[in-house]
Amino acid sequence: MKCIFCDNKNDAKSIEHIVPESFGNNFYTLPKGAVCDDCNSRFSTFEGKALTNSVFAMERARLGVVTKKGKNSKGKVNELIIEGDKNFRKTYLTIKGIDQNNSRNYDSEKRTIQVVVPAFDKSEVATSKLLLSIGLESIYKSQNKIFSKYDFTDMKNYLTTKENQDWPFTTSEYEIGKFKSVPTFYDKYRLKKAHCKLTILEFDDDTLIFQFDFGGISMMINLLNRKLDWFKELIKKDKQAQIYPEHYRTKLGIKEV
Numbered sequence: 001m002k003c004i005f006c007d008n009k010n011d012a013k014s015i016e017h018i019v020p021e022s023f024g025n026n027f028y029t030l031p032k033g034a035v036c037d038d039c040n041s042r043f044s045t046f047e048g049k050a051l052t053n054s055v056f057a058m059e060r061a062r063l064g065v066v067t068k069k070g071k072n073s074k075g076k077v078n079e080l081i082i083e084g085d086k087n088f089r090k091t092y093l094t095i096k097g098i099d100q101n102n103s104r105n106y107d108s109e110k111r112t113i114q115v116v117v118p119a120f121d122k123s124e125v126a127t128s129k130l131l132l133s134i135g136l137e138s139i140y141k142s143q144n145k146i147f148s149k150y151d152f153t154d155m156k157n158y159l160t161t162k163e164n165q166d167w168p169f170t171t172s173e174y175e176i177g178k179f180k181s182v183p184t185f186y187d188k189y190r191l192k193k194a195h196c197k198l199t200i201l202e203f204d205d206d207t208l209i210f211q212f213d214f215g216g217i218s219m220m221i222n223l224l225n226r227k228l229d230w231f232k233e234l235i236k237k238d239k240q241a242q243i244y245p246e247h248y249r250t251k252l253g254i255k256e257v
């Protein structure tokens with residue numbers, strides 16, 4: 001079989017999970033050989049970082065997700081150590097390392113405090129790669145027509161490190177059009193139960209926007225190239241929308257928040 005990322009013929013032994021197993025997916029997979037062992041091992045590096053050193057770590061802990069190894073989820077975002085419940089109960093999570101830098105509005109009467117967790121800890125690049133790989137794999141699995149209609153060369157070059165310029169994505173959930181589900185029927189239903197939603201929007205000829213939702217987190221990325229016309233449209237509607245990696249903000253003249 002030919003690897004969908006590097007085009008190499010291979011007889012890979014492992015089954016690729018389209019959404020990483022540590023998000024709680026053990027059913028939405030690709031046949032052996034669709035992703036070669038080289039690509040698979042390259043991907044596991046950024047996958048690990050995106051899952052444990054970003055806002056996804058918090059959400060996995062909050063949702064009581066079971067990891068690939070059957071453990072409770074753990075993560076670290078800057079100085080905060082995040083751990084999900086050992087019995088996988090939802091909303092029972094432990095956060096260590098809270099101090100005045102990441103806590104606000106302590107209410108002594110209600111005994112509440114707001115914990116501010118940064119979205120990424122040097123994990124923006126890893127997250128963008130994770131989004132791209134989930135995007136292409138899910139389209140390959142569930143949307144044949146779209147898979148053969150578009151040219152994914154830019155993304156493939158980036159994910160196989162033939163080319164290394166950062167690829168932009170947003171954490172905004174504002175929908176600039178009518179997105180449709182990538183997985184269909186039973187896959188869509190089961191992914192929903194696992195708090196995952198994968199949708200796409202054919203925005204224009206060279207913009208195919210992939211949206212990945214996990215619990216309360218939503219991210220969007222253009223699967224075809226690094227152009228940002230779609231984001232310029234989006235930010236008109238969602239003024240708080242942020243683009244990552246941060247240097248793209250300078251390029252677009254967006255102020256830091």
Ligand SMILES: [Zn+2]
Nearest residue numbers: 003006036039
């Ligand atoms: Zn490959």
